[in-house]
Amino acid sequence: MKFVKAILFIAITAGLVYVLDKPWAPAPALGPFLSPFCGLWQNSEKVIDPKTRETLQLDSLRDEVTIRFDDSGVPHIFAQNDFDLFYAQGYITAKDRLWQMDLQTRAAAGRLSEILGPATLSLDQQSRRLGMGYGAEANLKVAMTDPRSREALLGYTAGVNAFIRQLSPKDYPIEFKLLGYKPEPWKPINTMYMLEQMTLTLAGRSNELAMTNALKKYGRETIAKLFPDYPMLQESPIIPSGTAWDFPKLPVPEAAPAMIPGDSVALSARPLTALPDRAPKEEGIGSNNWAVSAEKSITGYPILANDPHLELSLPSIWYQVQLHSPDINVYGVSLPGIPSVIIGFNERVAWGVTNVDADVFDLYKIKFKNEYRNFYWHDNQWKPTHKREEIIQVKGQLKPYREQIIYTHHGPVTDSDGTFGELPNLAIKWIGHEPGNSFITFYELNKAKTYDDYRKALTHYVGPAQNFVFADSEKNIAITVNGKIPLKYKEQGKFVLDGSSRADDWQGWIPPDQNPFVKNPPRGFVSSANQSSADTTYPYYINWSFAPSERAIRINERLQAMTNANADSLRMLQNDNFSVLARTLLPKLLSILETRALTPKQKAAHIVLSNWNYQNSPESIAASIFETWFPLLGQAIWNDDFSSPEAPMEYPSRDRTLYLILKQPNEKWFDNVSTPEKETLPDLVYQSFNASLDTLTARKGAMSPEWEWSKVKGAEIRHLSRSIKPFNAPPLRTGGGSSIVNAMTKRKGPSWRMVVELGPTPRAYGIYPGGQSGNPGSPYYLNLLKTWEKGELNELIFLTSPEQKVPHLGSTLVLQKR
Amino acid sequence: MNFLIIAILSAILQIFAPWWVIAIVPFVIVIARPSSGAFWSGFGGIAVPWLLYGYYQHFISDGALTDRVAKIFMLPNGILLLLVTALVGGLVGGFSGLAGYWVRQIFRRNPAPVPGAVS
Numbered sequence: 001m002k003f004v005k006a007i008l009f010i011a012i013t014a015g016l017v018y019v020l021d022k023p024w025a026p027a028p029a030l031g032p033f034l035s036p037f038c039g040l041w042q043n044s045e046k047v048i049d050p051k052t053r054e055t056l057q058l059d060s061l062r063d064e065v066t067i068r069f070d071d072s073g074v075p076h077i078f079a080q081n082d083f084d085l086f087y088a089q090g091y092i093t094a095k096d097r098l099w100q101m102d103l104q105t106r107a108a109a110g111r112l113s114e115i116l117g118p119a120t121l122s123l124d125q126q127s128r129r130l131g132m133g134y135g136a137e138a139n140l141k142v143a144m145t146d147p148r149s150r151e152a153l154l155g156y157t158a159g160v161n162a163f164i165r166q167l168s169p170k171d172y173p174i175e176f177k178l179l180g181y182k183p184e185p186w187k188p189i190n191t192m193y194m195l196e197q198m199t200l201t202l203a204g205r206s207n208e209l210a211m212t213n214a215l216k217k218y219g220r221e222t223i224a225k226l227f228p229d230y231p232m233l234q235e236s237p238i239i240p241s242g243t244a245w246d247f248p249k250l251p252v253p254e255a256a257p258a259m260i261p262g263d264s265v266a267l268s269a270r271p272l273t274a275l276p277d278r279a280p281k282e283e284g285i286g287s288n289n290w291a292v293s294a295e296k297s298i299t300g301y302p303i304l305a306n307d308p309h310l311e312l313s314l315p316s317i318w319y320q321v322q323l324h325s326p327d328i329n330v331y332g333v334s335l336p337g338i339p340s341v342i343i344g345f346n347e348r349v350a351w352g353v354t355n356v357d358a359d360v361f362d363l364y365k366i367k368f369k370n371e372y373r374n375f376y377w378h379d380n381q382w383k384p385t386h387k388r389e390e391i392i393q394v395k396g397q398l399k400p401y402r403e404q405i406i407y408t409h410h411g412p413v414t415d416s417d418g419t420f421g422e423l424p425n426l427a428i429k430w431i432g433h434e435p436g437n438s439f440i441t442f443y444e445l446n447k448a449k450t451y452d453d454y455r456k457a458l459t460h461y462v463g464p465a466q467n468f469v470f471a472d473s474e475k476n477i478a479i480t481v482n483g484k485i486p487l488k489y490k491e492q493g494k495f496v497l498d499g500s501s502r503a504d505d506w507q508g509w510i511p512p513d514q515n516p517f518v519k520n521p522p523r524g525f526v527s528s529a530n531q532s533s534a535d536t537t538y539p540y541y542i543n544w545s546f547a548p549s550e551r552a553i554r555i556n557e558r559l560q561a562m563t564n565a566n567a568d569s570l571r572m573l574q575n576d577n578f579s580v581l582a583r584t585l586l587p588k589l590l591s592i593l594e595t596r597a598l599t600p601k602q603k604a605a606h607i608v609l610s611n612w613n614y615q616n617s618p619e620s621i622a623a624s625i626f627e628t629w630f631p632l633l634g635q636a637i638w639n640d641d642f643s644s645p646e647a648p649m650e651y652p653s654r655d656r657t658l659y660l661i662l663k664q665p666n667e668k669w670f671d672n673v674s675t676p677e678k679e680t681l682p683d684l685v686y687q688s689f690n691a692s693l694d695t696l697t698a699r700k701g702a703m704s705p706e707w708e709w710s711k712v713k714g715a716e717i718r719h720l721s722r723s724i725k726p727f728n729a730p731p732l733r734t735g736g737g738s739s740i741v742n743a744m745t746k747r748k749g750p751s752w753r754m755v756v757e758l759g760p761t762p763r764a765y766g767i768y769p770g771g772q773s774g775n776p777g778s779p780y781y782l783n784l785l786k787t788w789e790k791g792e793l794n795e796l797i798f799l800t801s802p803e804q805k806v807p808h809l810g811s812t813l814v815l816q817k818r
Numbered sequence: 819m820n821f822l823i824i825a826i827l828s829a830i831l832q833i834f835a836p837w838w839v840i841a842i843v844p845f846v847i848v849i850a851r852p853s854s855g856a857f858w859s860g861f862g863g864i865a866v867p868w869l870l871y872g873y874y875q876h877f878i879s880d881g882a883l884t885d886r887v888a889k890i891f892m893l894p895n896g897i898l899l900l901l902v903t904a905l906v907g908g909l910v911g912g913f914s915g916l917a918g919y920w921v922r923q924i925f926r927r928n929p930a931p932v933p934g935a936v937s
């Protein structure tokens with residue numbers, strides 16, 4: 001009996017330990033996770049006592065580094081040399097953002113399935129087929145040949161790894177504990193993966209398949225009318241019209257006739273191995289930046305502003321830092337995983353970026369000799385392909401997933417138009433594969449002192465092409481549409497290109513000094529909001545479509561009118577909620593409605609819209625109606641002509657739609673071809689108006705404060721996992737919208753707002769939604785959110801020495817050589 | 819007394835050893851030091867330090883993390899998560915203590931007091 005009981009209770013205890021030590025997906029192993037000695041409880045953090053002074057002995061440092069933290073949690077790093085500076089940046093960034101760095105590099109490298117299992121295999125396949133690794137490896141080779149980037153990468157890597165090495169499992173960020181894996185050592189190529197990921201986010205899409213489908217259905221003439229290469233209704237280009245292009249122009253390659261797919265050709269069924277359908281280019285990822293000249297500012301020096309719009313996440317994509325060494329003193333935001341500051345200022349200059357919608361992602365139709373795909377036809381001969389094997393380890397599966405990717409000189413053959421059976425036959429030519437050292441651009445900007453330094457820094461840059469705005473304490477302002485931009489014939493890459501024709505290859509590059517730029521323009525300001533880089537007088541082709549013009553128009557109107565500007569004037573412009581779209585279109589729509597008999601409900605909505613001041617403010621009901629209505633009107637016009645699930649077609653742009661409504665009200669496009677009746681513009685306006693009220697009523701009940709724009713939009717900031725909801729930010733109350741300067745949509749928006757007053761000593765302000773720490777258990781996880789939500793900025797503490805006595809400065813961390 | 823010894827010893831050991839040391843400590847202590855209430859001294863010896871240490875972590879961060887993690891497990895707040903945590907640790911400790919008690923019985927002649935009663 002005693003034996004039985006002894007064995008029974010030993011078995012129960014052992015059984016409990018076994019069950020608690022084993023992960024039960026999606027739950028982690030509960031024993032170690034719940035134990036207050038090693039589990040989740042350990043990730044609770046308290047506010048650091050400002051008087052704390054801690055010293056750490058670390059390997060491979062060359063000299064002593066002092067780090068001061070301010071009360072926002074921003075590190076101010078003081079080092080004696082580049083290696084130590086980036087070492088400390090790596091160490092401190094890892095301290096706050098290790099899991100983010102791990103997840104983002106895994107996502108870029110196609111290694112999520114190692115930790116998340118088969119659920120993420122298709123995401124990994126996409127990264128692999130796109131050649132993210134191919135691009136990262138090519139870039140790393142170049143970076144390692146320049147001693148400056150080599151030093152930065154090695155220093156950063158050593159710093160991140162110094163942090164990881166001293167972690168015990170109880171110190172792992174909470175996400176590692178939840179997902180049940182441990183951090184792995186950092187490698188220099190991870191930085192390249194982060195840069196690849198940015199290139200993918202900002203310049204990793206193409207619409208030429210959809211354009212080719214449309215071309216096939218409507219023919220050249222109609223497509224030329226509906227998809228013009230420059231906005232027809234309104235535009236306010238980045239480089240002001242009238243700017244002289246005084247450089248010796250290169251000859252532009254000769255245009256090859258666009259391939260028109262034959263009627264027998266199916267442009268539909270995608271083989272399993274092709275890239276999955278990527279979301280089409282959507283509005284919301286874009287940015288604003290501008291600088292006003294000394295003449296326009298009250299300080300007598302230029303003022304610069306930048307707010308990049310990206311998907312908002314927790315932790316934030318950005319991490320604030322000040323980097324100081326004998327030849328550098330820079331403050332701004334960095335991207336965790338990349339040494340240096342990406343957007344910021346130093347004692348002499350400030351800079352910011354917005355995306356250029358350059359067409360640097362083209363599809364080439366490949367003619368293979370046979371299904372082995374060892375040879376492809378190019379320039380009148382069979383040329384050999386190259387193969388790259390991608391191996392994806394999948395958690396819970398014994399054998400890794402393997403796939404052979406075929407490469408031509410264009411790039412990986414991973415997309416498909418469905419004409420080669422089960423096999424992909426479209427090669428991707430993408431700037432993300434172009435070897436270069438874009439990091440050096442940021443490195444040199446961090447140290448830049450003059451306008452010439454800025455121009456020189458930009459020449460190293462490959463992609464994703466950015467509009468680099470600039471201002472300095474010598475009272476210069478400038479903006480450069482910058483990146484390695486292929487020298488193309490007009491409309492090259494608007495449709496699928498012929499992969500067998502040499503004439504369709506990228507023929508070279510626009511020389512860096514001939515990229516569109518302007519310095520100290522007479523109008524006294526420079527700006528960009530992702531719109532057309534230049535007007536039609538610019539001699540080279542960059543793309544046929546850019547972000548819609550409304551944000552740019554509003555920014556330029558307000559900057560034109562601005563006098564005696566200070567940082568607060570620019571901050572207010574960043575928060576501007578005025579809808580140029582509504583101003584352009586709504587009067588016409590309302591006048592059409594007035595010709596109809598309206599129900600009381602419709603009349604009420606009509607009155608709300610008539611009294612609207614075009615402000616997309618958080619409490620506006622009119623904004624909700626208009627923002628719901630306009631997309632429905634667009635669909636009512638185009639769906640019958642362009643909706644085609646089996647062969648998706650590009651829709652005409654917003655500008656083209658507005659032009660049609662305002663200037664061509666009798667075009668055939670207003671008729672719905674799927675009904676026997678003949679619809680007119682007024683019919684569609686009325687129908688879509690009704691549909692928008694129905695939509696809002698279905699979602700929010702009869703018109704009431706529930707219809708306020710902030711509630712209808714329902715902006716949210718999710719944790720980077722996108723699935724751990726309790727780590728999300730609380731609900732937000734924000735105005736703005738996708739065509740608004742305050743470009744806050746449901747999930748995308750101003751990921752960093754910065755305003756810098758240049759001068760003998762710069763004064764700068766900035767904010768991002770979130771906090772420096774990626775730990776949901778830290779007081780610095782969400783500490784900046786409220787200030788951001790209110791549209792306010794924090795003054796950024798810019799130190800000149802670690803001993804400097806200024807308010808808001810807190811604890812000190814000293815790193816010493818072991 | 820065993821309760822205190824288990825509590826102190828397990829707390830010290832957990833700083834270095836893996837979490838499952840809580841299944842060893844009560845077992846060994848109860849074998850070494852016979853007493854009544856093997857289950858509850860094991861339960862309390864593990865649960866009480868878990869409760870106190872967990873509450874300290876919860877308190878210093880104002881529940882920032884614990885309240886959020888509680889919601890992942892469909893619990894309303896961090897305090898309830900803490901009680902669940904203590905219960906889990908306590909059960910392991912308790913059964914470990916019981917196992918220790920019966921193993922000791924194998925090597926004893928005189929019948930011992932009924933396990934389970936509070937010592």
